[in-house]
Amino acid sequence: MKGVIFLDRDGVIVQDVGYLNTTERIRWVPGILEALRTLQRRGYALVIVSNQSGVRRGFFSWDRMWRVQREIERRLRREGIRILATYLCPHHPNERCGCRKPGTISVSRFLHQYPEYKNTPWVVVGDRETDMEFGRRMGAQTFCLNPRADDPQGTVLTDPRDLLQRLGRHAV
Numbered sequence: 001m002k003g004v005i006f007l008d009r010d011g012v013i014v015q016d017v018g019y020l021n022t023t024e025r026i027r028w029v030p031g032i033l034e035a036l037r038t039l040q041r042r043g044y045a046l047v048i049v050s051n052q053s054g055v056r057r058g059f060f061s062w063d064r065m066w067r068v069q070r071e072i073e074r075r076l077r078r079e080g081i082r083i084l085a086t087y088l089c090p091h092h093p094n095e096r097c098g099c100r101k102p103g104t105i106s107v108s109r110f111l112h113q114y115p116e117y118k119n120t121p122w123v124v125v126g127d128r129e130t131d132m133e134f135g136r137r138m139g140a141q142t143f144c145l146n147p148r149a150d151d152p153q154g155t156v157l158t159d160p161r162d163l164l165q166r167l168g169r170h171a172v
């Protein structure tokens with residue numbers, strides 16, 4: 001195993017349509033399937049960590065959240081992509097739960113379940129500041145998928161496929 005990539009979901013894997021609550025609104029982020037397929041082939045495990053506060057905000061139910069999630073993972077499998085583990089936080093930011101990013105309880109849970117990844121490289125890919133902070137707290141190599149951003153530190157991806165080169169170049 002090469003390492004593990006902790007992926008944000010909305011805005012990284014599927015387009016961020018704002019509180020994704022129905023499978024009809026699932027759309028891939030362009031380039032993500034090719035990127036994930038290649039990274040998986042290189043030996044990276046793929047893990048999803050996603051804030052889904054729409055549950056506690058009352059926009060959709062817990063069951064609905066998981067129905068959408070299972071459908072995304074089913075479609076990914078159809079594309080040859082396997083998600084090793086998924087951690088969704090349903091809480092409202094006011095609840096201060098610790099599983100909401102940038103909280104890292106999801107990572108503790110993952111390492112408890114898959115301790116073999118403890119000493120492998122960790123990579124975080126997100127599209128918001130909370131994801132970047134999450135990655136910093138974990139000490140992971142962190143990338144921001146944002147087609148419009150300037151990139152003084154070399155951590156911005158304009159396309160998910162940029163990851164293939166970035167992770168190749170800083171071979172970990």
Ligand SMILES: [Mg+2]
Pocket residue numbers: 008009010011012016126127128
């Ligand atoms: Mg996002």
Ligand SMILES: [Zn+2]
Pocket residue numbers: 089090091097098099100
């Ligand atoms: Zn939570």
